[in-house]
């Protein structure tokens with residue numbers, strides 16, 4: 001719980017489209033989880049966040065996404081944000097198509113069907129999420145994220161608990177969709193290979209409370 | 225499905241048989257008439273239009289009280305389930321109202337507001353709101369924080385959130401509150417009519433009670449029970465199946 005006077009500010013409109021994160025501190029009760037985590041993400045840049053389990057990766061993403069506003073510091077993000085959660089987090093009582101059109105009211109039926117077809121769920125538009133396999137549910141969550149043309153895309157371990165083959169399909173699909181839509185992307189992963197494959201830059205969380213490791217390595221030669 | 229219907233049928237037939245046997249043993253139709261003896265008076269009341277008129281009056285009161293109690297209880301339960309602060313403030317009120325005997329509320333409403341329709345419907349509504357609130361609050365506490373976060377990230381409008389994210393999660397609780405709601409409300413409506421209205425099934429029962437006419441009391445009571453069972457089977461149960469469709473698909 002942050003002291004109300006130091007609550008984080010989020011989502012100020014940005015002229016240059018840069019995403020700026022400056023978290024001075026985030027604590028749960030008395031336990032500080034994050035301390036001095038500051039970084040920027042440029043438009044169309046893909047940044048991976050790694051670190052051991054329980055270090056605060058999901059916490060960081062929730063702050064950037066604007067879900068958690070109780071922190072000290074500030075976060076500047078664009079208006080259109082999409083997030084793929086650790087679990088698919090779909091509306092189980094609505095069809096696959098409605099899961100897109102309800103979340104994005106601007107989306108027509110045809111556009112929703114096209115988005116479903118793009119992730120290989122053309123046949124499943126009328127099915128409830130409970131009738132889909134976990135891999136299909138994950139792809140639906142991915143379609144939902146991209147259907148809003150996000151300026152910032154946030155992914156929290158979107159490939160965990162899938163068998164290697166399904167995971168590979170998901171990674172390739174995500175890679176292709178990011179190339180098409182080119183949102184600024186922030187994603188959490190445990191896997192070094194995933195990070196190297198998708199990201200232009202890797203940030204590691206270390207220590208307790210967690211801070212960014214000094215060696216924020218650029219890969220693929222792209223710098224913000 | 226068909227199996228359970230057969231059992232229901234046989235069980236109800238058994239009840240009528242039991243009644244018939246009891247009537248034979250009593251051997252006094254002014255105390256307990258046998259089932260067949262109700263048919264002629266029932267048809268007479270139906271033909272005169274009396275039965276339908278009073279049934280209609282009672283049903284309108286049931287409908288009003290039901291809608292008001294569900295609406296208020298839903299809003300209150302949601303608010304209290306979502307906000308622990310509000311819950312701490314309002315919970316003692318809820319406990320007081322939950323433990324207030326129906327009769328006390330009815331008498332007080334009549335005394336304060338007068339022997340009129342507003343007082344009657346308000347008395348029934350106030351009797352049911354605390355119950356609906358308690359049930360809905362339970363549901364609102366169980367609302368998924370993950371779906372909440374999703375709705376927030378994607379900036380869903382409050383109306384879409386309410387109708388497509390929150391209410392579907394509450395559906396089993398709403399259905400439960402509605403079913404027990406109807407059952408309790410129509411019983412209280414009869415008491416309210418008995419005590420202070422000049423129309424409705426409760427009023428007729430009061431009238432025939434003063435005339436010691438068991439046959440007519442049974443005619444009116446059973447007609448109304450039949451209607452309420454029909455509402456349960458024809459409206460509430462199909463609706464409940466519909467909102468559960470996604471679970472079984």
Ligand SMILES: Nc1ncnc2c1ncn2[C@@H]1O[C@H](COP(=O)(O)OP(=O)(O)OP(=O)(O)O)[C@@H](O)[C@H]1O
Pocket residue numbers: 028033051052053054055056057058059060
């Ligand atoms: N709502 C909460 N209340 C209290 N503590 C919390 C809460 N959420 C997370 N924590 C704590 O904060 C720390 C960071 O949690 P977080 O979920 O961000 O870890 P993570 O890096 O995403 O882990 P994983 O890789 O296992 O998903 C953990 O120690 C966790 O127990």
Ligand SMILES: [Mg+2]
Pocket residue numbers: 057058059086156
């Ligand atoms: Mg996590």
